[in-house]
Amino acid sequence: MLARLEGGELPLPAVIDRIETITTHPETTRAILEEAEKRGHIVREGETVKPAGGRFLRFESEVVSRDGEFECRRCGASVSTGYFMKLEAGEHGPFGSSCIRKVTGRE
Secondary structure, three states: HHHHHOOOOHHHHHHHHHOOOOOOOHHHHHHHHHHHHHOOEEEEEOOOOEEEEOOOHHHHEEEEEEEEEEEEOOOOOEEEEEEEEOOOEEEEEEEOOOOOOOOOHOO
8 A cells, every 4th residue: 555655745644544445554564564564565755755657546447436335444433435545465455535645645
């Protein structure tokens, strides 16, 4: 997910916000950041994180929407349309319409 962030750079809190859609455990969050940096997916410069690959998530083909009853993984709101990111490790979601934009770095 971190390798596919849109935008030139993000503040560390924004990156942690995205990781918290997977885990809120501080040690796991730290391990994810360290592993992403070790694998060359991100470059950390102090409190700034830059995606290293420049391969963004294509919203039209790599984000799918499904109708149903979902709970947003980011904010916990009930949503009738869930948005899922298609990543190498599998689908990640669901997210509401505004949270998917934040998680993918479009907002």
